[in-house]
Amino acid sequence: MSVRREKAERLADEELMPLIGAKDPEAFEVFYDRHGGVAYSLAYRIVGERAAAEDVTQEAFISIWRSGARFDRTRGSVRSWMLSIVRNRAIDSLRSKAGKAPKLTFDDDAVLEQRPSEELTEEEAMRRETATEVRGALGQLPGEQSKVIELAYFGGFSQSEISRMLGIPLGTVKGRMRLGLEKIRGELAEGLA
Amino acid sequence: MTRTEHDRWSEDLAAYMLGALEADEAAELERHAEDCERCRSEMRWLTAAVAALPEAVERLEPPPRLRDRVLTEVRADARAAGVKTASAEGGFRRRVAAWLRRPSAGSRDWRPLAGLAAVAMVVVALSGYEIGGGGSDSGGPLSTVVSGHSPGVTAKVVREGDAGELRLADVKKLPEDRVLEAWVRRDGEVEPVKALFVPDREGNASTTIGDMRGVDLVMVTKEPTGGSQAPTSSPIVSVPIPQ
Numbered sequence: 001m002s003v004r005r006e007k008a009e010r011l012a013d014e015e016l017m018p019l020i021g022a023k024d025p026e027a028f029e030v031f032y033d034r035h036g037g038v039a040y041s042l043a044y045r046i047v048g049e050r051a052a053a054e055d056v057t058q059e060a061f062i063s064i065w066r067s068g069a070r071f072d073r074t075r076g077s078v079r080s081w082m083l084s085i086v087r088n089r090a091i092d093s094l095r096s097k098a099g100k101a102p103k104l105t106f107d108d109d110a111v112l113e114q115r116p117s118e119e120l121t122e123e124e125a126m127r128r129e130t131a132t133e134v135r136g137a138l139g140q141l142p143g144e145q146s147k148v149i150e151l152a153y154f155g156g157f158s159q160s161e162i163s164r165m166l167g168i169p170l171g172t173v174k175g176r177m178r179l180g181l182e183k184i185r186g187e188l189a190e191g192l193a
Numbered sequence: 194m195t196r197t198e199h200d201r202w203s204e205d206l207a208a209y210m211l212g213a214l215e216a217d218e219a220a221e222l223e224r225h226a227e228d229c230e231r232c233r234s235e236m237r238w239l240t241a242a243v244a245a246l247p248e249a250v251e252r253l254e255p256p257p258r259l260r261d262r263v264l265t266e267v268r269a270d271a272r273a274a275g276v277k278t279a280s281a282e283g284g285f286r287r288r289v290a291a292w293l294r295r296p297s298a299g300s301r302d303w304r305p306l307a308g309l310a311a312v313a314m315v316v317v318a319l320s321g322y323e324i325g326g327g328g329s330d331s332g333g334p335l336s337t338v339v340s341g342h343s344p345g346v347t348a349k350v351v352r353e354g355d356a357g358e359l360r361l362a363d364v365k366k367l368p369e370d371r372v373l374e375a376w377v378r379r380d381g382e383v384e385p386v387k388a389l390f391v392p393d394r395e396g397n398a399s400t401t402i403g404d405m406r407g408v409d410l411v412m413v414t415k416e417p418t419g420g421s422q423a424p425t426s427s428p429i430v431s432v433p434i435p436q
Contacts, residue, residue: 004401007399010393011391011393012393015391015392015393018372018389018390018391019389019390019391021389022372022389022420023270023271023274024271024389025264025267025268025271028264028267029264029267032260032263032264033260036255036259036260036263037252037253037254037255038247038248038250038252039255040253040255040259041247041250041251041252041253041255042247042250044253045247045250045251050256054255054256054258054259054262057255057259057263058259058262058263058266061263061267062263062266062267065266065267065270066270076240076244077244080240080244083244083247086247087212087247088212091212130245130248131245131248131249131250131252133245134245134246134248134249135249138249149211149246152208152211152212152213153211153212153213153243153246154246156212157213158208158213158214158215159205159208159213159214160215162213171204173208174204174205174207174208175204177207177208177211177213178204178206178207180207181207181210181211181239181242181243182239182242184242184245184246185238185239185241185242188241188242188245
């Protein structure tokens with residue numbers, strides 16, 4: 001392992017971004033190795049095809065490489081920012097394929113068939129603990145609440161579209177989204193307490 | 194009770210956070226939120242819930258070919274950027290030379306920086322010493338080590354063959370729009386050390402100097418994110434290198 005790579009690995013994401021903005025490929029390599037897994041997983045969750053998920057992930061990371069200096073740390077963590085880019089790219093990809101139906105459940109056999117990542121850093125282990133909490137919170141949500149959240153976040157549908165798809169009033173969609181997110185937020189807050 | 198503007202938009206906050214508002218609705222909500230602290234507060238509260246959604250997705254191992262594809266493109270970009278830097282080098286050297294000749298900069302030898310010297314110039318311990326009994330913490334044989342400190346900052350330059358490593362300690366947290374940039378002086382001309390760097394949480398920062406041959410001074414300044422073509426601020430540390 002090179003000295004530069006070793007140094008980059010010691011930096012937090014927020015500290016890597018100026019290096020990426022200055023076009024340091026080893027800093028970017030560290031960044032990819034930290035987040036490539038979750039990015040690809042999210043892309044696959046949304047687009048439902050391996051090849052398309054790879055394309056989305058590649059486009060998102062190259063976009064970050066070329067615009068890394070534009071990260072604004074006042075608007076959240078680097079990881080959330082990166083995942084929002086992946087999500088937006090994946091939704092764009094999904095919309096470009098007419099008639100593509102979103103995947104609606106968190107338990108997906110095709111996903112489970114693939115080999116999960118085995119090497120866990122302490123930070124990654126904590127994230128997975130959070131993931132377990134969120135999955136638990138989502139699992140406890142009434143079905144109608146989790147469905148509207150999944151349609152919106154992973155399906156890329158607007159609240160008006162969801163209202164029409166499910167044949168329920170727009171106000172009901174809004175209410176279910178809000179209650180669902182409040183419930184997840186509450187579970188996370190409890191987990192931190 | 195009268196339905197307030199906040200009540201109206203508050204109903205849409207969850208959809209906004211989930212990306213489920215139409216573009217014009219989202220823009221309108223953002224305009225409202227600029228002046229509505231309650232909306233901003235609710236958005237901050239919900240942010241963690243939305244940020245957690247992708248974390249809950251079943252984790253997959255991305256195929257190695259994806260990593261290869263991404264990094265191949267990145268390295269090609271970096272090489273192209275390197276070519277641009279090299280072609281601009283002559284112009285850069287001229288700009289730095291001009292910068293050093295500015296009246297306010299004095300005639301030579303980092304005078305503008307010497308202005309800073311009273312405050313920031315390092316007290317240099319010129320007696321080189323070896324770390325680890327001549328061994329190496331990075332795989333190659335170490336030779337000269339020069340160390341020093343300015344008020345609040347400790348610096349070491351570790352020579353490793355023709356290359357070197359600059360190690361800083363006790364560096365204060367930088368403003369969000371600033372990075373550290375290292376510079377070397379060689380044959381009377383100032384050159385940037387390509388990689389920018391930032392201190393970690395403990396205030397340690399380091400960067401590699403690819404070519405130490407002929408370098409008689411190493412300096413670090415705070416520069417805007419993305420770096421500068423020439424120093425724009427007084428150095429936080431400056432280390433003379435014995436020849």
